[in-house]
Amino acid sequence: MAYELKKLFSSKLILICLALLAAVFGLLVRHAYENRITDSDETAAFLKELDESGLSDEKKIELVEERISDIQTLIEKGENIQKIQGVYGSLLADAMIYAKARIFVKRMLSEFPGARKRLIMEAYYNLDALGKDPQSDKREAALNELIIEKYNRKIDISLTMTGELTSVTDTFDFSVWDVAFAIFVIMLTVRMFTMDRAAGAAIVIFSTSTKRRCLCVTQIFTVFMSSAVILAAAVGAEVVCGYLFCGVTDLSLPIQMTASFEFCPFLLSVGDYYLLKFLCGLLFCLTLICVTALLCILFRRFLAVMPLSVAIYGVLFAVYCVFRKSVVFDRVNALDDRFVLFRCLRTFLPVALTDLKMYLTSLDHVWIISRYVPRIAVCAAVSVLISFVCVAVGVKLYGRRER
Amino acid sequence: MNKRRITALSLSACALLSACRGKAEVTEKYIDPTEASQQIQSMELDTVVKRAEEGFYDDKPMSQANAGVTTDGQYLYDFGSGRNYRVDLQTGQVSGFCRIPGCPHSTGTYGCLDFEHFGSPVATDKGVYYIEENKVMLCDGQTSTCVYTNDYYTQHEQKVRPDHPKDLCAVVIHGNTIYAVGCSFCIPLDRNTYKASEPIQLSDTSILRFSADDRYVYFINQNDEFFCYSLSDNEITKLGDKVVISRQYEGQTYYIQYKEGTPILYRFEDPASTHDKVIENCYVLFAITNGYIYYQHYSTSDIDRSNDELDFTLYLYDMATGEIKAVPGYDPGKRIDIAYSPMIDKIFTIDVRNSMGGYISGKICAFKAGETDYKVIDVEF
Numbered sequence: 001m002a003y004e005l006k007k008l009f010s011s012k013l014i015l016i017c018l019a020l021l022a023a024v025f026g027l028l029v030r031h032a033y034e035n036r037i038t039d040s041d042e043t044a045a046f047l048k049e050l051d052e053s054g055l056s057d058e059k060k061i062e063l064v065e066e067r068i069s070d071i072q073t074l075i076e077k078g079e080n081i082q083k084i085q086g087v088y089g090s091l092l093a094d095a096m097i098y099a100k101a102r103i104f105v106k107r108m109l110s111e112f113p114g115a116r117k118r119l120i121m122e123a124y125y126n127l128d129a130l131g132k133d134p135q136s137d138k139r140e141a142a143l144n145e146l147i148i149e150k151y152n153r154k155i156d157i158s159l160t161m162t163g164e165l166t167s168v169t170d171t172f173d174f175s176v177w178d179v180a181f182a183i184f185v186i187m188l189t190v191r192m193f194t195m196d197r198a199a200g201a202a203i204v205i206f207s208t209s210t211k212r213r214c215l216c217v218t219q220i221f222t223v224f225m226s227s228a229v230i231l232a233a234a235v236g237a238e239v240v241c242g243y244l245f246c247g248v249t250d251l252s253l254p255i256q257m258t259a260s261f262e263f264c265p266f267l268l269s270v271g272d273y274y275l276l277k278f279l280c281g282l283l284f285c286l287t288l289i290c291v292t293a294l295l296c297i298l299f300r301r302f303l304a305v306m307p308l309s310v311a312i313y314g315v316l317f318a319v320y321c322v323f324r325k326s327v328v329f330d331r332v333n334a335l336d337d338r339f340v341l342f343r344c345l346r347t348f349l350p351v352a353l354t355d356l357k358m359y360l361t362s363l364d365h366v367w368i369i370s371r372y373v374p375r376i377a378v379c380a381a382v383s384v385l386i387s388f389v390c391v392a393v394g395v396k397l398y399g400r401r402e403r
Numbered sequence: 404m405n406k407r408r409i410t411a412l413s414l415s416a417c418a419l420l421s422a423c424r425g426k427a428e429v430t431e432k433y434i435d436p437t438e439a440s441q442q443i444q445s446m447e448l449d450t451v452v453k454r455a456e457e458g459f460y461d462d463k464p465m466s467q468a469n470a471g472v473t474t475d476g477q478y479l480y481d482f483g484s485g486r487n488y489r490v491d492l493q494t495g496q497v498s499g500f501c502r503i504p505g506c507p508h509s510t511g512t513y514g515c516l517d518f519e520h521f522g523s524p525v526a527t528d529k530g531v532y533y534i535e536e537n538k539v540m541l542c543d544g545q546t547s548t549c550v551y552t553n554d555y556y557t558q559h560e561q562k563v564r565p566d567h568p569k570d571l572c573a574v575v576i577h578g579n580t581i582y583a584v585g586c587s588f589c590i591p592l593d594r595n596t597y598k599a600s601e602p603i604q605l606s607d608t609s610i611l612r613f614s615a616d617d618r619y620v621y622f623i624n625q626n627d628e629f630f631c632y633s634l635s636d637n638e639i640t641k642l643g644d645k646v647v648i649s650r651q652y653e654g655q656t657y658y659i660q661y662k663e664g665t666p667i668l669y670r671f672e673d674p675a676s677t678h679d680k681v682i683e684n685c686y687v688l689f690a691i692t693n694g695y696i697y698y699q700h701y702s703t704s705d706i707d708r709s710n711d712e713l714d715f716t717l718y719l720y721d722m723a724t725g726e727i728k729a730v731p732g733y734d735p736g737k738r739i740d741i742a743y744s745p746m747i748d749k750i751f752t753i754d755v756r757n758s759m760g761g762y763i764s765g766k767i768c769a770f771k772a773g774e775t776d777y778k779v780i781d782v783e784f
Contacts, residue, residue: 152434
């Protein structure tokens with residue numbers, strides 16, 4: 001494997017591309033830095049105080065309302081609250097902190113459980129109605145049971161500021177870096193599988209079938225491990241950026257505390273999200289490497305395979321982006337064909353794994369063989385299957401012509 | 404770098420990220436199953452539904468007032484309060500209209516139908532018909548199909564809607580016919596096959612209200628002129644001026660006509676027969692069920708008065724005796740939406756508003772025909 005690694009990174013072109021990849025990531029870091037949050041410390045302190053007060057949820061909301069109301073009374077009396085000393089600076093600063101805290105406290109303690117209870121109660125009610133109907137659909141009953149199973153689990157909400165995880169995901173998830181990284185992975189794979197042939201070493205290397213198979217798997221593994229290291233570094237850097245610029249300091253908090261993941265049905269923490277992102281990225285990498293490796297084995301020349309692989313990835317990515325735009329930005333409703341197609345793409349297209357957030361914002365399950373399975377799991381299984389088929393075919397065909 | 408080092412490095416990265424995992428122990432529940440079951444058992448509305456030969460359909464007229472409220476005999480739907488929801492007519496359970504599997508029905512959810520606009524919705528036992536540009540659509544909460552696409556338009560449509568002359572305005576259902584109503588015309592469609600008959604040109608101005616019975620279609624144009632079109636001899640007859648709504652109930656046509664600023668409810672069996680005065684001072688959103696009419700007062704002079712000075716009492720008129728009773732203890736403080744259908748034994752007054760963040764709140768009161776007592780359904784959604 002050391003030889004394979006040397007083969008990969010001895011090229012200046014690869015090193016330049018690696019530098020470009022780092023530069024693209026640097027742009028995202030810069031964007032995160034420019035949009036950094038600076039004023040969350042005092043709000044976090046107030047929320048911590050509130051969290052540790054031992055009051056009931058209702059009393060906590062009342063307490064925040066009272067503090068705001070007291071300041072409002074002073075304003076109505078004509079007092080200049082900017083000049084009056086408050087707890088966190090002037091009373092004006094206090095008012096801003098309390099206002100921000102009120103939104104957070106209400107969302108966490110009132111709206112969050114309220115929305116869950118509504119969903120659960122509706123599911124119980126639907127189950128009751130379905131039970132009375134002998135011709136009811138088994139799938140519908142299973143779905144309602146799943147809703148209860150997933151949402152009727154109390155999430156350990158604390159009044160700790162989660163930071164702007166949404167800002168992190170908006171910056172780093174499904175970004176230009178993913179495209180650059182995918183092209184880089186393709187480039188690594190193509191170089192790995194075409195260099196021996198270009199250097200004229202193929203005839204010797206492919207002399208025995210055992211060596212061929214072993215070499216094919218080793219080459220795939222080397223590219224995969226190289227990509228994994230880069231991906232791990234990127235996710236690690238994202239965690240650091242989240243910590244430094246967006247206030248995502250506690251990775252053990254439930255991801256549901258972030259507004260955009262409120263209805264995530266899985267019990268995940270913020271740290272889990274990063275881990276899952278890494279694993280999904282890894283799986284996509286594996287598929288990309290295996291498919292590109294097969295193309296290399298079939299077409300053999302760098303100049304033929306590189307554009308072909310990039311084109312295949314590019315077309316699939318573009319198709320995904322078009323439908324994603326319709327759903328996320330144009331907000332087409334679920335009855336629209338584009339929405340339905342987007343759901344299909346997220347089930348079967350491995351590139352969708354790089355868009356993790358879309359799988360975690362709602363109960364996104366697929367009915368397969370009498371049970372609901374998370375869509376992300378189906379997509380992961382499809383990716384593994386594609387990879388397996390490509391490796392199996394690739395290993396069989398690798399070096400056959402040279403032999 | 405050897406294989407061991409790379410593997411170790413990757414595993415360390417995974418381990419580092421795994422270390423950030425939170426606790427996943429969950430024992431507490433938001434709702435206890437027993438409590439949920441008790442809550443479901445305690446809900447009751449017990450609406451009696453009569454089903455016609457043609458199956459259940461809402462025969463509501465086309466009108467701007469109450470346009471978003473409709474019923475299919477199983478649910479009462481409200482598409483006009485900022486968030487689409489439905490009320491089970493048997494239990495009173497309030498839930499979202501959206502039936503998309505797994506949708507949490509929040510404002511941030513992609514594709515949720517609770518926040519979609521449905522033009523002129525009319526509920527039937529097949530689903531909810533609605534207008535989408537020049538199409539008549541049928542939606543069951545999970546899927547939507549186009550049942551008719553309109554290509555017909557006249558010079559009037561070209562003039563008032565130069566960019567979308569083919570667009571339709573409303574769907575009105577009577578018996579086995581769906582009327583796709585355009586600006587100045589209507590197209591009858593068979594309710595089972597969706598086969599369209601020839602377009603009926605009704606007016607050279609815009610139609611604002613439309614209703615139908617077995618023999619006629621009735622329409623009110625933008626000048627508040629009331630007409631009927633005979634389906635048998637294709638003749639249009641003017642029935643009156645200053646008319647604001649017409650609708651059918653058990654073979655009779657009811658309409659409201661303004662006389663000296665006061666809305667008066669009339670009825671007739673045949674356009675050529677005498678038009679009987681039923682109620683004086685009757686707001687446009689009246690409701691008829693099982694021989695009773697629920698209504699509020701309204702007069703054009705009310706426009707200049709503040710809400711505090713106005714009378715929003717809900718009255719009950721007994722069509723058999725002519726007796727009028729006020730509903731005691733019910734003061735909505737405003738004009739209310741009323742939903743009803745000849746096929747159900749209740750009327751529903753709807754007082755639901757938009758709250759912050761995509762939420763709605765308010766109440767729906769269910770009155771059984773002829774009764775002044777009512778059940779309150781709280782809507783917090």
